[in-house]
Amino acid sequence: xxxxxxxxxxxxxxxxxxxxxxxxxxxxxxxxxxxxxxxxxxxxxxxxxxxxxxxxxxxxxxxxxxxxxxxxxxxxxxxxxxxxxxxxxxxxxxxxxxxxxxxxxxxxxxxxxxxxxxxxxxxxxxxxxxxxxxxxxxxxxxxxxxxxxxxxxxxxxxxxxxxxxxxxxxxxxxxxxxxxxxxxxxxxxxxxxxxxxxxxxxxxxxxxxxxxxxxxxxxxxxxxxxxxxxxxxxxxxxxxxxxxxxxxxx
Ligand SMILES: [Zn+2]
Ligand SMILES: [Zn+2]
Ligand SMILES: [Zn+2]
Numbered sequence: 001x002x003x004x005x006x007x008x009x010x011x012x013x014x015x016x017x018x019x020x021x022x023x024x025x026x027x028x029x030x031x032x033x034x035x036x037x038x039x040x041x042x043x044x045x046x047x048x049x050x051x052x053x054x055x056x057x058x059x060x061x062x063x064x065x066x067x068x069x070x071x072x073x074x075x076x077x078x079x080x081x082x083x084x085x086x087x088x089x090x091x092x093x094x095x096x097x098x099x100x101x102x103x104x105x106x107x108x109x110x111x112x113x114x115x116x117x118x119x120x121x122x123x124x125x126x127x128x129x130x131x132x133x134x135x136x137x138x139x140x141x142x143x144x145x146x147x148x149x150x151x152x153x154x155x156x157x158x159x160x161x162x163x164x165x166x167x168x169x170x171x172x173x174x175x176x177x178x179x180x181x182x183x184x185x186x187x188x189x190x191x192x193x194x195x196x197x198x199x200x201x202x203x204x205x206x207x208x209x210x211x212x213x214x215x216x217x218x219x220x221x222x223x224x225x226x227x228x229x230x231x232x233x234x235x236x237x238x239x240x241x242x243x244x245x246x247x248x249x250x
Contacts, residue, residue, distance in 0.1 A: 005078030007032035019052030077101035135198035166239025201233035
């Protein structure tokens with residue numbers, strides 16, 4: 001690819017990142033961190049090697065405090081600018097949304113959809129949902145990205161997906177074939193550590209609020225409230241953080 005493709009959603013240039021593939025040359029993935037999504041040329045998503053998945057988690061973790069944009073209602077193919085067609089794919093761990101070019105150029109996938117597609121998510125248990133409802137008012141649906149009131153709704157009212165969470169154990173299982181024996185043992189130890197998701201959500205949002213305040217200070221705009229009750233928990237970012245902590249420990 002000679003030119004940098006535009007994000008199908010916000011139309012800004014995407015970041016091009018190179019990743020190891022199972023066979024043949026490296027893969028180039030085009031990523032937009034603001035829109036939380038990436039573009040896969042035809043079949044690219046099937047070829048990511050485990051080392052590339054590790055690299056991807058590292059990148060997502062590094063960008064955890066980036067500002068997010070809502071997805072545009074109409075998206076354009078970065079190769080031919082034709083409108084992308086929205087559809088659902090189904091895997092064992094759930095349904096996920098995908099945006100395809102009708103001319104077979106490829107597909108735009110949100111980070112959440114990618115995690116679901118790879119089998120990296122699991123459904124949340126009722127006690128987990130109840131506990132989280134006490135800590136945060138809303139969460140972003142892992143399936144479609146919409147903010148959802150978890151105290152009222154039992155599934156996402158927009159895409160009907162059950163509440164799900166990145167599962168470090170599922171990621172670890174996928175990595176095991178790749179990790180060396182020593183790393184594998186540490187992987188097991190790391191994934192056995194229990195984590196309070198509610199705590200992790202609140203901590204992440206505090207970091208983000210702080211980062212946002214820094215940004216506003218730099219822009220010389222005034223800032224007023226830093227109110228915890230308006231938190232919308234970002235399960236995806238929390239899950240990425242947990243996985244990255246595990247991968248780093250191994
Ligand atoms: Zn974008
Ligand atoms: Zn196209
Ligand atoms: Zn949803």
